[in-house]
Amino acid sequence: DAGVTQSPTHLIKTRGQHVTLRCSPISGHKSVSWYQQVLGQGPQFIFQYYEKEERGRGNFPDRFSARQFPNYSSELNVNALLLGDSALYLCASSFGGAGSGNEQFFGPGTRLTVL
Amino acid sequence: AQRVTQPEKLLSVFKGAPVELKCNYSYSGSPELFWYVQYSRQRLQLLLRHISRESIKGFTADLNKGETSFHLKKPFAQEEDSAMYYCALKANFNKFYFGSGTKLNVKP
Numbered sequence: 001d002a003g004v005t006q007s008p009t010h011l012i013k014t015r016g017q018h019v020t021l022r023c024s025p026i027s028g029h030k031s032v033s034w035y036q037q038v039l040g041q042g043p044q045f046i047f048q049y050y051e052k053e054e055r056g057r058g059n060f061p062d063r064f065s066a067r068q069f070p071n072y073s074s075e076l077n078v079n080a081l082l083l084g085d086s087a088l089y090l091c092a093s094s095f096g097g098a099g100s101g102n103e104q105f106f107g108p109g110t111r112l113t114v115l
Numbered sequence: 116a117q118r119v120t121q122p123e124k125l126l127s128v129f130k131g132a133p134v135e136l137k138c139n140y141s142y143s144g145s146p147e148l149f150w151y152v153q154y155s156r157q158r159l160q161l162l163l164r165h166i167s168r169e170s171i172k173g174f175t176a177d178l179n180k181g182e183t184s185f186h187l188k189k190p191f192a193q194e195e196d197s198a199m200y201y202c203a204l205k206a207n208f209n210k211f212y213f214g215s216g217t218k219l220n221v222k223p
Contacts, residue, residue, distance in 0.1 A: 003158075004158075042119075042121075042201050042203075042213030042214050043211075045213075056210050106160065
């Protein structure tokens with residue numbers, strides 16, 4: 001198993017555009033979480049999905065949305081991009097919900113640059 | 116409000132010296148705390164969690180609810196411990212809060 005995979009690796013967009021980031025969890029994992037990591041800071045929680053339902057949401061505007069598919073892969077969508085959305089976007093998967101006893105495994109991230 | 120504070124951005128120690136990476140949290144509920152590590156060019160990975168009360172790679176961390184701290188300790192640092200360390204809090208509704216991280220540099 002290659003672990004959690006994310007695509008694309010890098011992405012450059014301009015302000016006002018829309019972006020879709022993709023994540024494939026480890027085989028057998030049913031939960032996916034998304035994080036935003038701005039340079040010099042720790043990851044900031046955006047969403048958690050388990051069994052295709054949103055189970056947690058961080059303090060992000062409605063421009064951020066996500067979904068989980070029947071195969072447990074996930075997409076993160078960001079509309080009306082702002083310069084401040086430039087960051088590394090991390091995906092993490094776990095077997096169950098992201099609770100105690102369910103270790104999160106992180107992907108390599110997608111580096112988004114907004115010009 | 117929930118918050119995780121790691122006061123040191125950079126911590127440099129010599130090989131064999133003790134190391135302590137500080138983490139303080141703010142949370143009104145019953146906290147679940149974790150330490151994550153990111154080695155150079157590798158992915159973020161779980162190092163240890165307080166509920167397991169385990170020692171991983173010689174590291175331990177004790178949850179002190181009175182001081183709202185979860186400091187990471189190792190008695191004898193090794194060069195391979197050089198990495199970025201993040202303290203994280205799991206709050207209700209499956210939200211995770213990460214600190215800003217401490218870069219540990221172990222010098223030979």
